[in-house]
Amino acid sequence: MSDLVFDAVRVHYGHRRHGLTAVDGASLTVPSGQVVGLVGESGSGKSTLARAAVGLAPLTAGRVLLGGTDVRQLRRGRRPLQMVFQDPYSSLDPRMSIGDSIAEAIPRQAGRGAAERRAEVVRLLEQVHLAPDRAALLPGQLSGGQRQRVALARALAGRPQVVIADEITSALDVSVQGTVLNLVRDVQRRLRLSMLFISHNLAVVRYLSDQVAVMYLGRIVETGPTEEVLADPRHPYTRELLAALPGRPGRSSFLQNAEDDAPGLGEAADPHHPPPGCRYHPRCPVGPLVHADRGICRTDDPAEGAVSRAHRSACHFAPAADLTYPTPLRGDSTL
Incomplete structure (x- = not known):
């Protein structure tokens, strides 16, 4: 296993x-055998x-x-990274x-005959x-949840080292999302896969990552252990995402000084013309507009200067990495 x-x-x-x-200049590490949730x-x-x-x-x-090797230089035929689409x-x-769709993805260099490939298809179906x-x-004869399992x-x-899952439950009925997520967590732990799990749902990210x-x-504006980031986020954008969750209590103490007419979570800036400085400043409730x-x-x-701040937060006013202070969001059970 290797880091991505x-x-x-x-x-x-x-x-x-x-x-x-x-x-634009995104740096992120998916440690070997772990799940990193990517939200935004x-x-x-x-x-x-x-x-x-x-x-x-x-x-x-x-x-x-x-594993230290540029993925563009991996020898032809290897499939150490696999992606499951939305x-x-x-x-x-x-x-x-x-069966043919799954068999097609089995690497040819595995050298399996027809009977062995059929047996491998059966094993993979049972695994999901x-x-x-x-x-x-x-x-077309399967449900959406069954197709996502396929x-x-x-x-x-392809016996990958890393699986990238891109919003794999967002197109499914709510009734089957939990079943698919449980399957993903079971497979990841059983096979000790590294996984980049992309979602806009913070509750799902907390469950899996x-x-x-x-x-x-x-850009990556904050990163760290899931429980730490969700309990005590240091970037105002992360805190606003959490505050926007249904059933979430009011803004955290980090945002208490924001004025009532603070911009909050309005629309993002035009990606064709990103603002200078901090890209979040035109809508930041604790930024220069306030x-x-x-x-x-x-x-x-x-x-x-993010490396010197807690959670590598891309915020000029986030505390330094070695500082600790009360965490008003910790223990919240709404996620």
């Missing part, structure tokens, strides 16, 4: 002046970062490393049987709690 490392990854689409930088609003760059890891989005700068309806060929007789069915089995067919990373407008003496947020990038 995103090293200052940048993904830019289009021309330099008129294009879009979907991911739609358009924050989460899926683009995932697609960059598996070669579906071109890197403009930076590297994605697996939509189970479009991730499988509707004209191909379930599907009956072997499902192998003869077409995707997609997971297909990812496992050992660590959590928060992404905003193409505190006139915090002009540094408009001019200086807080990511440069």
Whole structure:
């Protein structure tokens, strides 16, 4: 098993002046055998970062490393990274049987004959709690939850070191989401897989993840152990995400000094023209729109000093990493 490392990854689409930088200098580590939950609003760059890891989005700068090796340099035929996509309806060929779809993902260098490959398909179906007789069915004959299980089995067919799961429950009925999440957690623990789990649902992230990373407008703004970050977030964006959850109590003490007309969670800035300095400052409830003496947020990038702050928070006014203080969100059972 090896760490998956995103090293200052940048993904830019289009021309330099008129294009879009979907991911801008994102650095993140998925430790071996652990689950890292990646959260953020739609358009924050989460899926683009995932697609960059598996070669579906071109890197403009930076590297994605697996065990210290650039994933672009892995020998042809190896599939140490596998991705499970959000939509189970479009991730499988509707004209191909379930068994053939899974068999297609088994590496050819495994040297298995037809009988062995059929046996491997049966094993993989059982691993995701599907009956072997499902192998003869077409995707259209399965429910959404069953199709997502097949997609997971297909990812496992390559014997990956890392699985990237991109919003894999958001397209499913609420009644089956829990079943799929339990399956994912069981498979990850049993096989000791490393996993990057992308979701906008903080409750799901807390359930599955050992660590959590928060992404905003193409950048990682906070990262750390899940319970620590969710109990005591140090970036105002993370705290606003938590405060926006249904049934959540009012704003934390970190935000108590914000004025009643503070911007809060309005719409994100235009990703084609991100603001200078801290990208969150135009909507930050504790930033320069509320505190006139915090002009540094408009001019200086807080990511440069993040390593010295708690949870590597990209906020000029987050406490240093060696400071501790009361944590008003700890013990909250609403997530």
